[in-house]
Amino acid sequence: MKHQAFEPKQHIQWDADYVVIGTGAGGAAAASELARGGAEVVMVEAGPWRDPSDYPASVYGSFRDLFDRWGTTVTRGKAIWPIIQGSCVGGSTVINSAIVVRTPGDIFDQWQREHGVGGDALAQRVWAHQDRIEEELFVETTRPDRLGRSSELASAAAQKMGIEGHLMRRSVKDCLGSAGCLQGCRHGKKQSTNLQWVPEVLERGGGILSCAPVQRIVMEGRRAVGVEGRFRHPRSRRKGGRFTVRARKGVLVAASSTHTPCILQRSGVKSPALGYGFRAHPGCAIPGVYPDPVGMDFGATQGWASVEFRNTPGYKLETLNLPLELAAVRLKGGGSALMERIEELPRMGVWVAACRANSSGRVRNSFGGRPAVDYIMDQPDMHRLRSGLKKTAELHFEMGATHVLPGIQGLPYKLTADELHRFDTVSTSPKAYTVIISHLFGGAVMGADPKTSFCDGSGKAHGYDGLYIADAALLPTNLGVNPQHTIMAMARVVAEDILEHNS
């Protein structure tokens, strides 16, 4: 078992059968599958390795210690929307709500129809892996006594309105309902990959470099043979010594939909599809204000969801317990007027509409090797988002909210039930909405045609040897459901195919 964190001066040189870049949902799932198959695996992670005892308690600490560049990555286009990603061993599995949703069957049909990969054979393999993953990560349905009042209200509202809704299934063991998923769960209940699969890879003889952002993949002709970069200090961000990891059999890239394409581009890998096909589930929160306290500081961070509108018109609904700090920022304005608005916080429940957007964007390298994401939601998608927000407001009113806070430019700060119709005519300009992008897809998508896809259905890069994609970057469409489970299972499929091919 070996772990090398920040090294200030020395050049660290390792070698292994496989190098996996990234330790999030995709990277750790692939690495553990390879290690179980008897391969020697080295994982390389840009961020530091933090255990629950190292996790921050505050949101400020979370931005500083767990988020990719303090959450400063944004989309470029008509609107500036923040892209939320983790940067630590465990990746975004450390900061997300650990939501587990099996890949819907229609997705595999869509992939087969539009991209020439997928179909029933892939569906059966993905679902079989998802069965196993659910056991490994102790997936359970959120207990009613850990739901929190906001999710209870949403669940009851959906029942009253006859809308499908369900308590979230999450990879959380004995959740305490501390609403602290964003800060990594200091209680150690969330089964993020830094607690599960990364230690397993090490126990099986593998290794990990942390605080080690990969500068480039080392290529010999059209074969990937390793990675190299320089250590980066987690706090001061100063550069340290160099590292090089040679890969005898292959390099798996699983650094996220934003970083995977950038690393490939920096490495001189060529493909007409590289960087394209970036997709997301842009989401907007609508707080509802109730006559009695709701209290977002207790309950599962996200305890309830509905996917009834996943296909038509194309959005999903879910609850979100926001920490005090972020809820205050979500409210309009500043000064004493903001303080008056903050007075309503204890009576707020925040629910989210996330759009299953068809719009796609492009990822490329920017200044200092940072990803630049060009992404604009088109008008049909903006209409979907708007209708999702209206439905969210309806649910709030169904449960007796006195008003909702739409946060849409052009609408009043507060909206009452008899003003719901105003959602129908408000602007659909992306600039009018306060959107956050948290589910990312594409950038190095899979498909049968090398002209329109970067890799094949087994994650192998078209035209290259020993180079594989094993994260959300290979997903050619979005899903309309939380993607972590699909990313993990697809990474396992990629690793399984690699083992079979190289055996």
Place this chain on the structure above:
Amino acid sequence: MMGWLTLKALDAVIPGSDRAPGLAASGRGPIVVAELRREAPFEMVLVLNLAVWLWLLTPIFTVFIPLPAIMLPKRLRYLHTDRLTSTSFYLVRQVSLVLKQVAGIAWGQDPEVRAAYQMAPYPEDPGSWKGMS
């Protein structure tokens, strides 16, 4: 100078109420601002500085008084801050959102503020990691 101005701007965003202290009274502001200016990515500090200057120099457009924001009486300073951070000019609103974010995360971690909203205080952020030397 820039640190002092930043604190003034942040305090104007969340000045406190009868229920909870604002940033200036809480004492968290100076700590957060100093740490953030030292450790946050360059682009975040840059936009924060831009937001502070925007806040300082734009009262003429919001409350129609040709004075820097720090020279305004409290009531007008808060009104200016409210109008600036909710303006319909998209880029101005987005830049000033950074001011709100920093103010919010600094304010919300203060034990007195959390107590005012019946929330347990945060323990200290360890800031540690495996292999830390």
